[in-house]
Amino acid sequence: xxxxxxxxxxxxxxxxxxxxxxxxxxxxxxxxxxxxxxxxxxxxxxxxxxxxxxxxxxxxxxxxxxxxxxxxxxxxxxxxxxxxxxxxxxxxxxxxxxxxxxxxxxxxxxxxxxxxxxxxxxxxxxxxxxxxxxxxxx
Amino acid sequence: xxxxxxxxxxxxxxxxxxxxxxxxxxxxxxxxxxxxxxxxxxxxxxxxxxxxxxxxxxxxxxxxxxxxxxxxxxxxxxxxxxxxxxxxxxxxxxxxxxxxxxxxxxxxxxxxxxxxxxxxxxxxxxxxxxxxxxxxxxxxxxxxxxxxxxxxxxxxxxxxxxxxxxxxxxxxxxxxxxxxxxxxxxxxxxxxxxxxxxxxxxxxxxxxxxxxxxxxxxxxxxxxxxxxxxxxxxxxxxxxxxxxxxxxxxxxxxxxxxxxxxxxxxxxxxxxxxxxxxxxxxxx
Numbered sequence: 488x489x490x491x492x493x494x495x496x497x498x499x500x501x502x503x504x505x506x507x508x509x510x511x512x513x514x515x516x517x518x519x520x521x522x523x524x525x526x527x528x529x530x531x532x533x534x535x536x537x538x539x540x541x542x543x544x545x546x547x548x549x550x551x552x553x554x555x556x557x558x559x560x561x562x563x564x565x566x567x568x569x570x571x572x573x574x575x576x577x578x579x580x581x582x583x584x585x586x587x588x589x590x591x592x593x594x595x596x597x598x599x600x601x602x603x604x605x606x607x608x609x610x611x612x613x614x615x616x617x618x619x620x621x622x623x624x625x
Numbered sequence: 626x627x628x629x630x631x632x633x634x635x636x637x638x639x640x641x642x643x644x645x646x647x648x649x650x651x652x653x654x655x656x657x658x659x660x661x662x663x664x665x666x667x668x669x670x671x672x673x674x675x676x677x678x679x680x681x682x683x684x685x686x687x688x689x690x691x692x693x694x695x696x697x698x699x700x701x702x703x704x705x706x707x708x709x710x711x712x713x714x715x716x717x718x719x720x721x722x723x724x725x726x727x728x729x730x731x732x733x734x735x736x737x738x739x740x741x742x743x744x745x746x747x748x749x750x751x752x753x754x755x756x757x758x759x760x761x762x763x764x765x766x767x768x769x770x771x772x773x774x775x776x777x778x779x780x781x782x783x784x785x786x787x788x789x790x791x792x793x794x795x796x797x798x799x800x801x802x803x804x805x806x807x808x809x810x811x812x813x814x815x816x817x818x819x820x821x822x823x824x825x826x827x828x829x830x831x832x833x834x835x836x837x838x839x840x841x842x843x844x845x846x847x848x849x850x851x852x853x854x855x856x857x858x859x860x861x862x863x864x865x866x867x868x869x870x871x872x873x874x875x876x877x878x879x880x881x882x883x884x885x886x887x888x889x890x891x892x893x894x895x896x897x898x899x900x901x902x903x904x905x906x907x908x909x
Contacts, residue, residue: 503698503699505694508691508692508694508698509692511691511698512688512689512691512692513688515684515687515688515691516684516688518684519681519684519685519688519867522681522863523681523863523864523867526860526863526864527864529856529860530631530860530861530864533627533857534627534628534631537627569856569857572856572857572859572860573856575856575860575863576677576854576856576859576860576863579677579680579681579684579863580677580680580842580845580846582680582684582838583680583683583684583838583839583841583842584839584842586684586687586838586839587702587705587839590698590702594702601703601767602699602702602703605702605703605705605706606702608706609702609705609706609709609839612709612710612713612843613709613839613842613843613846616709616713616842616843616846616847617842617846620713620846620847620850621846621847621849621850622850623850624720624847624850624851
């Protein structure tokens with residue numbers, strides 16, 4: 488493949504088709520919108536409940552519950568704002584993972600073995616980090 | 626008081642997101658020092674919160690740049706193979722350094738390293754667009770090129786990648802720094818894409834933004850595990866950074882390469898000196 492093949496005369500974002508790049512942008516926007524909505528709901532619930540956080544309390548954070556995805560279901564069920572915050576952050580972290588997954592699908596569909604392999608490696612690494620390395624440090 | 630604090634954190638994040646989006650650096654270099662120095666947030670918690678805002682910033686800007694076809698998706702996804710393992714190493718080092726009291730040494734070393742990159746960045750201020758590099762064997766084989774419509778130049782600009790192997794090495798380093806400090810690592814990502822691969826600075830900035838979210842997600846995975854992520858602190862920062870970075874993506878396409886670099890270089894200087902001062906004065 489010569490260099491001229493790599494430099495088309497129309498706008499090119501690499502090798503994905505315009506429809507694929509549009510859908511990739513949609514994946515990113517949808518994930519972010521869902522995460523932002525969840526975070527706003529959570530903050531709204533905490534504010535309306537008269538949260539007690541102030542500047543002075545930011546320093547010793549150890550007495551507050553850290554981010555724990557395992558509690559999201561029970562907190563949402565109980566109507567706690569903290570559950571919505573945790574859900575929002577989970578959706579936020581899942582968004583780039585979804586983007587890589589979509590890239591894997593798109594490059595496979597467009598018969599690009601190099602990018603398919605690259606996306607697969609990145610996806611596997613992210614999943615190992617989320618489900619193996621992270622919990623290892625808990 | 627809770628509402629006021631939420632609004633303050635969101636406002637800080639709006640400013641950080643705007644600067645980060647324009648410079649392709651993710652905003653963490655603004656956010657982490659502000660949280661640590663002005664709000665007395667412990668360094669590890671600031672790193673955790675910042676890493677989450679980096680995902681939001683990158684996603685907001687990334688979606689816009691992808692659709693505008695400024696991002697080179699091919700280059701970004703290939704180089705993520707290097708940044709993600711780097712982020713694992715960096716986040717693990719943060720945890721070890723925090724528990725060993727070595728954070729200050731790392732800050733000073735990083736500040737000196739970044740200052741050393743400045744002469745190269747400044748020497749290319751006059752290039753508009755940058756002179757195309759000679760593609761290496763990997764760049765040709767992997768077709769690391771593309772084109773974009775430059776609104777400032779009113780024409781389509783074609784480009785191709787140059788030195789691929791150094792770009793991979795720099796990207797691994799960018800991943801380490803991203804994991805270490807909860808920043809996007811965009812400073813090194815833009816340098817790898819701009820200087821090593823020789824992509825136009827707007828394409829480098831957009832592609833850097835595209836990659837930052839995945840790199841940050843890798844680091845967050847480890848930081849969550851170590852208990853360095855506080856949802857109440859992170860939530861308003863995330864929401865604010867989305868607003869700031871979206872504003873940045875609306876401004877970037879109309880700027881010249883020189884303008885973007887003039888934003889980027891002073892931030893690089895501030896980042897380097899900020900790190901050194903924080904390390905020397907023990908702010909970390």
